Amino acid sequence: MTQTLADMRRDYTRDGLSEEQAPAEPFSLFQSWFGDAVKTEQLPVEPNAMTLATVDAEARPHCRVLLLKGLDERGFTFFSNYDSAKGEQLSANPFAAMTFFWPALERQVRIEGRVERVTPAESDAYYQVRPLGSRLGAWASPQSRVIRDRVELESLLAQTEQRFLDTAPSCPPHWGGYRLLPERIEFWQGRPSRLHDRLNYRLVDGAWVRERLAP
């Protein structure tokens, strides 16, 4: 029998998140939860996949899945096409939000803040470790633009392959990294009967304030 949408629900019993377990700043907790996700989430789930939300110049929101490619004390780094729809939205409004969902762990992390471009040297360093196909694709695909059909994309790739027949492709000027500088990071741990744990970290005058939110 087909389950109806109204009947689809799960009770979350795996873990809890208490103030005693939570550090004063959110980065080490994210690292620890990310480590758990890498160990626990089953392939083909990509634990570094997250949903990135941006807002355009008309205040309309847009979201899509991207891969997190770097994390340090400054923030959360991802790579994309600067001329894409998301690139235009981030130029118009640099504030964004990302959400990670790790279903096997019954966990969600929400991160919000300002986004800036990484340096060209950082973009180039990551570009150079990508597989050749991805490096060529970054040149060939006018991400988010309307194209006629698949044949047009393949022809753009063939032209790019010709162009870089004798030289290694360099990082395109329209491609690179963004770093989200977090101002809020919320850790959500599913609990029974929808009484979930939510610990929220807010940056106030350069210091992290931790608080519990009602589920």
Ligand SMILES: Cc1cc2nc3c(=O)[nH]c(=O)nc-3n(C[C@H](O)[C@H](O)[C@H](O)COP(=O)(O)O)c2cc1C
């Ligand atoms: C699992 C997964 C990972 C993805 N990773 C990236 C990524 O790291 N960078 C990227 O530009 N697009 C990535 N995409 C494609 C984006 O979701 C999106 O289609 C693309 O960036 C264009 O978005 P835009 O038109 O809103 O700019 C990924 C999609 C999926 C499903």
